[in-house]
Amino acid sequence: MRKLIVTAFVSLDGVMEAPGGESGYRNTGWTFKDIEFDEAAYELKGREQEESGAFLMGRRSYEAFAPVWPTMEEFAGYNAMPRYVVSTTLEHDDERWPATVLRSTDDVAALKATDGDPIIVHGSAELGWSLADAGLVDRYHLLVFPKLLGAGKRLWSQTDKDATNLRLVESESYSNGIQKQVFDVVK
Numbered sequence: 001m002r003k004l005i006v007t008a009f010v011s012l013d014g015v016m017e018a019p020g021g022e023s024g025y026r027n028t029g030w031t032f033k034d035i036e037f038d039e040a041a042y043e044l045k046g047r048e049q050e051e052s053g054a055f056l057m058g059r060r061s062y063e064a065f066a067p068v069w070p071t072m073e074e075f076a077g078y079n080a081m082p083r084y085v086v087s088t089t090l091e092h093d094d095e096r097w098p099a100t101v102l103r104s105t106d107d108v109a110a111l112k113a114t115d116g117d118p119i120i121v122h123g124s125a126e127l128g129w130s131l132a133d134a135g136l137v138d139r140y141h142l143l144v145f146p147k148l149l150g151a152g153k154r155l156w157s158q159t160d161k162d163a164t165n166l167r168l169v170e171s172e173s174y175s176n177g178i179q180k181q182v183f184d185v186v187k
Contacts, residue, residue, distance in 0.1 A: 003118040004056075004108070006128045007048055007141035008155055015152035016125055022064050027149050035145060041174040044141055044182075049077025053117025056108065058127035059087035065123070066094040084111065084119075086127050105134040112136060129157035132164070139184050140166070146177035 009019040009031050021029035055078050057065065062085040069075050083099035086108060093099045102108055108131060112119060118139075121128060131137050142155075170182035 002053065002112050002114060002116050003138040004112050004121065004131065004136050005048070005052070005118050005139045005141055006121045006131065006137050006155075007044075008123075008128070009143050009145060010155050011145050011147045011149040011152075013148045013150065014154045014156070015149040016123075016155045017149075017152035025152060027152065030147060030149060031145060035147075035178070036176040038174045038176045038178065041143065041176060041178040041180070044143065044180055046077075048120055048141065049075070049081075051118060052077075052081060052120040054111070054119045055081050055083045056102075056111075056119050056121045056124075056127070057083070057085055058124035059085055059090050061123035061127075062087075062090070062094070062097075062099060066097040070097045078120075078122075084108075086124075086130075105130050105136060108136060109134070125153040125155070128155065129159070133157055133159050133161065135187075137185055138187075139169075139182065142179075142181045142183070144179040144181055 008016045010016045011030065018025035018028040019031040070079055083097065084102050085093065085099045086102045088103055090101050093101060102111065121131065165186040166183035167186050168181065169184050170180065172180045
């Protein structure tokens with residue numbers, strides 16, 4: 001069985017929406033504004049590309065990434081691995097960045113049950129909520145930024161459910177205030 005890892009840039013108050021500049025959000029691009037660049041803080045992103053065997057995302061993230069990510073040299077690892085999009089509305093994938101369309105969390109569970117390296121989930125707040133609520137997430141890779149954004153999509157859903165325990169397995173703080181936090185989901 002493969003591990004399913006949700007990876008996110010997140011503000012201290014839990015917002016993960018539009019960290020890279022996606023349109024439609026008041027604080028779009030917040031990871032680049034007033035944060036000094038420290039290459040060490042992004043080591044986790046390079047490691048994810050080396051260790052993951054598949055890239056999973058929701059439709060909105062896929063539609064935002066597809067026109068841009070294939071041209072980015074720093075994402076060569078992500079661009080080379082199989083991609084999956086969970087969507088009930090996507091009719092076909094973007095030929096610039098082909099992906100297999102999955103229709104449900106049951107389809108994700110079936111993918112997870114196969115042999116292979118971990119499946120990494122980028123962006124995709126609503127998908128992340130569904131996967132967590134279905135008990136499919138095994139690990140979180142978080143880069144927590146020293147910002148309070150207030151409104152915006154949060155990393156976790158507001159579903160009324162039993163508590164989920166996490167075990168911190170890796171952490172580090174960087175000169176620019178970013179914190180790396182890697183948690184395993186205790187099952």
